[in-house]
Amino acid sequence: MKDQVVEAIKTGNSHDLAALFIANIDLTVKETADVYSKAQAEQIMRKFFNDHPCGPGDRAQRGEQEQ
Secondary structure, three states, rough: HHHHHHHHHHOOOOOHHHHOOOOOEEEEEEEEEEEEEEEHHHHHHHHHHHHOOOOOOOOOOOOOOOO
């Protein structure tokens, strides 16, 4: 599943990325954090990818959840 997430981020594919989300997801984009439905999170990621397209040298970075 990790490879699918990385590929969706690299290609800016919010639909494929959202397909991997659970029903409600804790999502932080820039300075906004909240719990969103899968559909809401897909829309947020679509806007993010449109505003910030990945270039050929960009890398996906995994965040760490605080315990």
